[in-house]
Amino acid sequence: MSTPTPLSEITSLLHSWYPPHTADDWDAVGLVAGDPEQGVTKVMFAVDVTAEVAAEAAEWGADLLVVHHPLFLKAVHSVAATTPKGRTLATLARAGCALLTAHTNADRAVGGVSESLARALGLEEVEPILNDPGVAISSSRSSCRPTRQRSCERRSPRQAPGRSATTTSRPSPPTGSAASVRSRAPTR
Known part of the structure; x- marks a missing residue:
């Protein structure tokens, strides 16, 4: 079994590739949910965070879901599980899966x-x-x-x-980590 890497280290690595300060002013990028000190061994990537994607990440046992399109772009007054976005976030939270978005900062990165x-x-x-x-x-x-x-x-x-x-080559993950990675293509 691989040694978990702190979410904060993975977040820092992703932010070094896709700096949040390069995102458009209206965009919502970075860590959306999760404890920076939690351990990560499995990462899933997707274009959008939908209820189905969140359920798949939870079922697979992902510790982190990295998405391109933000779950929240407008002001949110509730994340209750009675709303679609609240249910999606609750699914991830129950599974201990953090959520990180890289949108316009990933679009324009070298x-x-x-x-x-x-x-x-x-x-x-x-x-x-x-x-x-x-x-x-x-x-x-x-x-x-x-x-x-x-x-x-x-x-x-x-x-x-x-x-x-x-x-383009990227820096390696932090030393000692061997995180599993899963990528999910959007379904039409």
């Missing part, structure tokens, strides 16, 4: 959602359509170079059709 989509489409020499004022552009990268980006535009097609998309 190696994040926008850059990954551009690479998957075979685009090269991409740059932000809209750059945030005062944000430095890194000269050490040849694609999606800003440290904050909204989305990428096409500059030239990939030279070798059919080549698989490349991935």
Whole structure:
């Protein structure tokens, strides 16, 4: 059995990849629910946190659910289990599963959602359509170079059709951790 990693360490790692301060002002990112000192051995990823996703995370025994779209964007006056969002959160809480959101901060991160989509489409020499004022552009990268980006535009097609998309390397999880990871694609 693997040694649990404190949620605070995993949160710090995710925030180093997708800094919360880079999210749009209206966005709600970061740790939504959970005790930063709780141990984490199993992490599940999903696009949206729905009742079904929360139930799957609970059934699988996830200690952390990381989602792209926030559960709460507007002011909330109740998280009672009598409401859909309250039931979703209650399902996670009963299972001891924390919830973390990375939305617009993950969209614009170097190696994040926008850059990954551009690479998957075979685009090269991409740059932000809209750059945030005062944000430095890194000269050490040849694609999606800003440290904050909204989305990428096409500059030239990939030279070798059919080549698989490349991935950006990330720092390793904290030493001594061997967390299980599960990814869930959205269902239509």
